[in-house]
Amino acid sequence: GERVRDILSDESVQVIDRRTKELRGIQGRDIAILCQTHKTLEQYAQVLRAQGRKVRLEEAGWFESRPVQLAFYALSYVSNPGDRHAALYMATTELGSASLEQGIGQLIEHGSISDSVLDSLDAVREGDVTRNVYAMVADTLDALSFYDVVSLWPDATQARASLLRLQSEAEEFMTSNREARSSGGFYGDGLPSFLAWLSVKVTGKDKNRKPTPRVQDEDAIELVTWHASKGREWPIVIVGEMDRKVEPRLPNLGLGFDDFSDLGTLLDRASIEYSPSFAAPEATESFSTALQAEAELEARRLLYVALTRAREKLIIEWPTYALSGKGITPLDILTSACEIELCGRQLKVGEEMIEVEHFLGAQELPGDLELSELAGSSGLSSIGRRAITPSSEELQTTPDGVSPSTIEKGASEQTEAEVLSYAPALEIDGEYAGAEFGTLVHRFFEVGNTPEPIKQRLAEAARIEGLTSELVDNLLARVECFDTWLVDQFSPSSIHRELPIIALTDEGSVMNGLIDMVLETDDGCWIIDHKSDQIDDSMAAFGNYQTQLAAYKDALEKSGEKVLGTAIHWIRKGDIVLQEC
Structure with a gap:
């Protein structure tokens, strides 16, 4: 970009006019930038436009462009008036008069949409039945006064060129071999076949490029691929993308x-x-590997084409890192095939030294270069009527499934809770991993006051996992003490340990999990969740689990149970924080 700016701003730079054969001042159209891919050319165009330069580049997206989409849906409706999507699309664009809500409402109530633009298209459809595809396309554009409409758009010349290409596509369809079309699955010569044929054609390589407007802009720099530059010439040519790896x-x-x-x-x-x-x-x-030689040969041909497009001055990008030997690049091919080596301001060709202009390019884009508006992410178009009011409202999604511990905390009704102690704090010597230790401790309380053989098998398993015999004995004693306290405190008719639950949340997610303990009494049930966390304040830590307890409570109540209260059992502390409902 800086090199192009310097060339165009230098009044001493002159070129020979191709028509008059006389010297004249340099213009933008005298410069061409050649790269291997359209993607790279689009990046060059973005930077040049940000620097205030005009460029000419056949960009992708012809079929998706606004004028072509409007014409395509208009033709779709003419081809099939029962196409509700095409009718809705046309009625809610700048060519119609309905809002999206009105259009959908008419479809729901009447099964069709009434709008002036559709009336115009109906008139086209009811015209001469002997018309060919080209005439149908022309009549549709004329009925919409489409060329007049796009003449008021900011990119009027490009829009007009896009519509002219649409008409030329119709002509190509008509003149193409009918048997060839049939072999591709496109039968008949009518409008439906043309629309299907066109939709498939634009998916081919380089078949969806926007046509260049039929306007000569003397200030526009041309950006062309190496392949497309064949047969063309410019006074000054800049050959870029010399660092692209050559591979099949x-x-x-x-x-x-x-x-x-x-x-x-x-x-x-x-x-x-x-x-x-x-x-x-x-x-x-x-x-x-088998195709590499062919790829390198093709790269040589294209490189030759690119390097021979300049009539007066050739500028070559020379990325030295492309000569690292990590893969064949066009610069590798040029330097090896021609025995070229850049030595400061001289170019060594074989044994001959040639004086050249050598400029060091920028390593990164200037900080004040505004590219954001040119990145193609600006959102809504500046033309046309919008059928939907834009909104920044965030999309709220509902997960299919959740567990009680992952439900987000929300505002819940707070009631008083009390801390009850049933045993002194459990002395634990040594360090145990939180998750493994917590799971093992839960197993003790899951078993509870079961027959002695089961307790002994659990104790043996705990010792194998690394718990000391003293700690195992203390845990067995803690379980017995806890179960005795439960009976004295609640007089339960039954105790359920590790009770599985599944329920539907108010948001529509399926919640499933296990409740550590549910006590059934004559008046209702109590929910108790065991925690092996190391805490200082039982009441303060209780607040972290209220949402989880509320989820358990809701699940049981939806199944018809009456929940009297919930509790957290702090195993290490020997405390129970109890909250009545």
């Missing part, structure tokens, strides 16, 4: 021939050669 594109489909000695039987001996692409590089490498 996979998957690859080609024709193979044994020899060309007998052209009469050439097709009989031809074969289709397919090279697939794999996710594993080592699998792909076996195919790409």
Whole structure:
């Protein structure tokens, strides 16, 4: 960008006019930037536009452009008036008069939409039935006064060029071989076949480029791919993307021939050669290696085309890192094939030294270069009527399933709770991993006051996991003490341990989990959750689990149970924080 700016701002730079053969001042159209891919050219165009330069570039997105989409849906409606989507689309655009809400309302109530733009299209459909596709397209655009409409748009010249291409596509469809179209699945010569044919055609390589407006802009710098530059010339050419690695594109489909000695039987001996692409590089490498020589040969041809497009001055990007040897690049090919080496302000070609202009390019974009508006993410178009009012409201989604511990905390009704102690704090010597220790401790309380053989098997398992015999004995004693306290405190008719639950939350998610303990009494039930956390304040820590307890409570109440209260059992502290409902 800086080099182009310097060239255009230098009044001493002159070029020979191709028509008059006389010297004149440099203009933007005298400069062409050549790169291998459209993607890279779009990046160059973005920077040049941000610097205030005009550019000419055949960009992608012709079929998705506003004028073509409007025309396509108009033709879809003319082809099939029962196409409700096409009718709704046309009625709610700048060519129609309905809002999206009104359009959908009419469809629901009457099954169709009434709008002036659809009346105009109905008139086209009811016209001469002998018209061909080209005439139908022309009549549709005329009925909408579409060329007049787009003439008021900010990019009027581009919009007009896009519509002209649409008409030329209709002409190409008409003149194409009917049998060839049929082999592709497009039968007939009518409008429906044309629309289907066009939708498929634009998915091909370089088939969806926006046409260049038929306007010569003397200040516009041309951006062209190496391949598309063949047969063209400019006074000054800048060849870029010399650092792109030369490698075969996979998957690859080609024709193979044994020899060309007998052209009469050439097709009989031809074969289709397919090279697939794999996710594993080592699998792909076996195919790409066989095609590498052909890829390098094609790169040489394209490089020759790019380097011979300049009539007066050639500027080559020279990224020295592209000569690192980590892969073949066009710069590698140029330096090796021509025995070229850049030595300061001299270019060594073979044994000859040639004086050249050498400029060091910027390592990064200037900080004051505004690219945000040109990145294609600006959102709504500046033209047309909007059927939907834009909103910044965030999308709220509901997960399919949740667990009680992952439900987000919300505002809940707070009631008083009390701390009850049933045993002194449990002395634990040594360090135990939180998750593993917590799971093991839960197993003790899950078993509870069961027969002695089961307790002994649990104790043996705990010792294998690394718990000391003293701690195991203390835990067994703690379980017995806790169960005795429960009976004295609640007089339960039954005790459920590790009770599975499944319920639907108010938001529509399926919640499933396990409640550590549910006590059934004559008046209702109590929910108790065991916690092996190391805490200082039982009451303060209780607040962290109120949402989880509330989820358990809601699940049981939805199943018809009456919940009297919830509690957290702090195993290490020997405390129970009890909250009545």
